[in-house]
Amino acid sequence: MLVDSYKIEEILPCLADPEKIRVIASLSDDASEVMPYINSIIKNAIYIKSANAITIPQGEKLITIHPRKIAITRVDDEKEAKKILDEMLKLINDTYEKRNDIEPNYERREKPKVMDIYKLLPQNNCRKCGELTCLAFAVKITEGKASILRCSKLFQAEFSRKRAQILELLQKAGFEIPSAFR
Ligand code: SF4
Structure with a gap:
């Protein structure tokens, strides 16, 4: 296991949609090591090498995993935020366990038009x-x-x-x- 737990630190209004919230959670451990492996397996992820962060679009939501935090936009409520955070924690830890079988990808994808x-x-x-x-x-x-x-x-x-x-x-x-x- 790479990251043991998360803690919701901030619940803010969502800038893109006033009816939704933005949630920021801190991570108990550093997730840096797993980023290029997640970039390899999630094909629509955007890896930001300089910040060692990865953004995963999920429907209209954007989930960004930083080394020590996760930020999510356009969330309905805290319950939904916890569900997504649980999924992200599982993604981090499952990917970390399988890292020896995954080719890491350090490339950034997609340029804005x-x-x-x-x-x-x-x-x-x-x-x-x-x-x-x-x-x-x-x-x-x-x-x-x-x-x-x-x-x-x-x-x-x-x-x-x-x-x-x-x-x-x-x-x-x-x-x-x-x-x-x-
Ligand atoms: S010219 Fe530059 S500062 Fe003015 S509106 Fe366009 S982008 Fe903005």
Whole structure:
């Protein structure tokens, strides 16, 4: 067994869906070792090598396993969160037990599409991000050459829904999300 238990630390409103919650649980032990093995067996997982974290899309939910915590978005309630956390603990420990039979995969998958990012930007070409157009900014984002925080317009209340959608896109693509954006 690699990780003995989890503890729910935070229950927060879900940014992407106001009727759901986000849950963050701490892990009793370090799950780092098992990440590339989970990346190998879960084909739609997004492995973030630099952070040694893995995001598993499950329906509309995103489950991200970090070395010492698990974060889940779009959860109905605490009961559902516990069910998912139990499944993740089993996944971690079962994969760890079988690791000698699994080829580890250190590759990151999937890059966000420029137009998918662009569609969610304010699209007024205000240049506050330092780029001439929102499209140019979207290109920089997908290439990992600009931080989404540079688009100050996106942080205005009227764009909160689109901001949350960009957050999900970037998470799915394995990008590290600035803490101010969470
Ligand atoms: S700051 Fe945002 S809205 Fe303004 S040009 Fe850049 S991406 Fe577009």
